[in-house]
Amino acid sequence: MIKDAGITSACHLLFSKNDVFSAVIELGRFSTPTSIKDGMTIRSDLFSEVELVLDFIKKHINKEYIITGDPQREERWEYPLQAIREIVINMIVHRDYMHSGDSSVKVYNDRIEFFNFGRLPEGFSIAQLISGYYISSVRNKMIASTFKEAQLIEKYGSGIKRIQEGFVNYGLKEPFFEEFQGGFRVIVYSEIKQFIANSLDDKVGVKVGAKVGVKVGVKLSKNQIKIIIEMQKNKNITFSRLSKLIGVSEVSIYRNVKKLIKMQIIDRIGSDKTGYWQINEITR
Numbered sequence: 001m002i003k004d005a006g007i008t009s010a011c012h013l014l015f016s017k018n019d020v021f022s023a024v025i026e027l028g029r030f031s032t033p034t035s036i037k038d039g040m041t042i043r044s045d046l047f048s049e050v051e052l053v054l055d056f057i058k059k060h061i062n063k064e065y066i067i068t069g070d071p072q073r074e075e076r077w078e079y080p081l082q083a084i085r086e087i088v089i090n091m092i093v094h095r096d097y098m099h100s101g102d103s104s105v106k107v108y109n110d111r112i113e114f115f116n117f118g119r120l121p122e123g124f125s126i127a128q129l130i131s132g133y134y135i136s137s138v139r140n141k142m143i144a145s146t147f148k149e150a151q152l153i154e155k156y157g158s159g160i161k162r163i164q165e166g167f168v169n170y171g172l173k174e175p176f177f178e179e180f181q182g183g184f185r186v187i188v189y190s191e192i193k194q195f196i197a198n199s200l201d202d203k204v205g206v207k208v209g210a211k212v213g214v215k216v217g218v219k220l221s222k223n224q225i226k227i228i229i230e231m232q233k234n235k236n237i238t239f240s241r242l243s244k245l246i247g248v249s250e251v252s253i254y255r256n257v258k259k260l261i262k263m264q265i266i267d268r269i270g271s272d273k274t275g276y277w278q279i280n281e282i283t284r
């Protein structure tokens with residue numbers, strides 16, 4: 001960490017408590033690619049940056065509580081936090097700190113994008129990275145070694161596999177990896193519609209949004225929420241079946257469905273006999 005009677009760049013990045021301008025990470029919560037709802041710039045030591053990025057992400061993703069019968073409720077986040085942590089650590093450890101550009105994390109309604117400047121090593125492909133059949137090449141050896149000693153890295157070259165398994169085991173699709181604009185980008189996706197539907201059950205007057213173009217903050221009744229949940233379970237469900245499941249008349253079901261269609265939260269695709277219900281994209 002010390003060279004020629006002075007500290008190395010790695011030491012400065014790892015432990016400096018002053019502003020570290022070569023380690024800036026821009027964080028943003030976006031409702032659309034051009035509309036930002038919240039933002040934060042961090043320029044701290046690398047260990048602190050891991051926690052600051054994770055705190056920002058947790059602030060802007062959903063969490064539900066699952067009643068298991070045990071005294072304590074089980075928490076389920078919209079994304080697998082351990083896999084997200086692994087992405088953040090990889091992002092910080094493998095960043096090209098000689099590049100003047102900033103890293104970024106963008107949280108959208110249905111995905112999170114992580115970007116670093118710094119391409120993969122020469123002769124190293126995305127396909128090899130995803131397959132797991134490669135010899136690990138570390139850009140920042142001192143930083144990686146220090147993170148490993150701090151037990152933030154388990155084994156060189158194993159992070160991508162753990163990230164993939166973390167998302168698959170969580171019931172989400174695998175992250176998308178790509179070289180992008182002189183750097184490296186990871187995109188992870190949530191199942192936001194199902195997640196919100198699970199969270200809405202038995203809640204009255206919960207405010208949710210609808211697809212792009214619909215005013216966010218539409219207030220739904222308890223029965224409307226139940227209709228949405230049942231339609232997500234069975235896109236071919238009938239008014240008669242909804243009436244029995246929810247415990248109201250078919251006339252009431254018809255009126256509520258008509259309102260949901262008007263609010264563009266649901267659509268009827270096809271004819272009354274052979275068509276099906278479509279739940280439009282729900283945003284926070």
